[in-house]
Amino acid sequence: MTRPCILCAAITGSVARKEDNPAVPITVAEQVESLQDCFEAGAAIAHCHVRNDDQSPSADPETFARLMEGIRKHCPGMIVQVSTGGRSGVGAVRGGMLPLCPDMASLAVGSNNFPTRVYENPPDLVDWLASEMQKYDVKPEIEAFDLSHIFQAVTMARDGRLKAPLYVQFVMGVKNAMPADRPSFEFYVQTLKRIAPDAEWCGAGIGRHQIEVNEWSMALGGHTRT
Amino acid sequence: MTRPCILCAAITGSVARKEDNPAVPITVAEQVESLQDCFEAGAAIAHCHVRNDDQSPSADPETFARLMEGIRKHCPGMIVQVSTGGRSGVGAVRGGMLPLCPDMASLAVGSNNFPTRVYENPPDLVDWLASEMQKYDVKPEIEAFDLSHIFQAVTMARDGRLKAPLYVQFVMGVKNAMPADRPSFEFYVQTLKRIAPDAEWCGAGIGRHQIEVNEWSMALGGHTRT
């Protein structure tokens, strides 16, 4: 039997602006339209960020609610994954949309450097986000920006802070964090199989590393992320 | 020819207090006495932290100067490595002792979680500490708390921010960071050999993992840290 490969479409993120690329969907209407194209092309998961009117990143629950409503209407059955990443706010603000019960939410379980700053995910915030996800029955996608994050997710699953089976995304190619390195990618996959054999995983390469990391992922039996 | 194994003695750190263990050397006089024992027992590097009178961690250059003077006098030839770790201060304070020109200094090149907080090493602070080390001819010991930190150190060496050959310490067993995991340790060693073949390295296990990680290190041709 062929194993299906999940395609997760991340269309907006929190960085790129119209000035950088006029095709970036920013408003809810633009995002829904773009996600409908993705959905019709075979994407199963919509990885969602929302923006303020000035295009700056936001975690506003009301905007997320409108986006989720649009996706449900125009992409029936598409899995909605909201970002709880740190670019859209600080502290509990990052999880303010979880009571909307999206299907999934991203969850960073450790800290690391980003191009110009520390990506701060302090242990108490991680635990709070994880508990909110359990409360609202939201499936976390673990964002593994480094090797220890894989171990941390498995530790959290073992002591009940996360529900198994885990879904882990290996993120590579962020400046000052893990580069896109094939042997490390393979070691990530081996490690996850060793310590959490029932986990599913996907590879995400940032920027110019996107296709490369998706190819590694498909070759090794994982899922993909645009 | 037998390859010598360097033993680095870390006697004080920034956490343990007399209440935890009356044998912890806190004052400069206690530290010099303890380091003399280590030196006579074969330790080649003294990894140094200083404390305030109330035992709280400090980065006070004057206290470091007195400690260095004591080590030079009582342990002639012992390599002095000062800590620039984040428990003893925030920002540039962490490098305030570098103008004393110690032989070595610890250098974290990335961020990660610690048991209760984020160990923050923002890119600009890392670059500043590295440049101060070049300025005062201080050899950095890279503290690799995660896999990406190895890559980051090699990137910094390639673009001139660090001087090759690198000396890298693999730190394992910190809660919420990398656990003491033998396959990961071996992958660390392999990775460093692959991307920086001239580097030297040592293993440091925290707390109850100390002996275990030192044994792995010796078995694989690395150096050790108490």
Ligand SMILES: [Zn+2]
């Ligand atoms: Zn995202």
Ligand SMILES: [Zn+2]
């Ligand atoms: Zn994904």
Ligand SMILES: [Zn+2]
């Ligand atoms: Zn130290």
Ligand SMILES: [Zn+2]
């Ligand atoms: Zn060492």
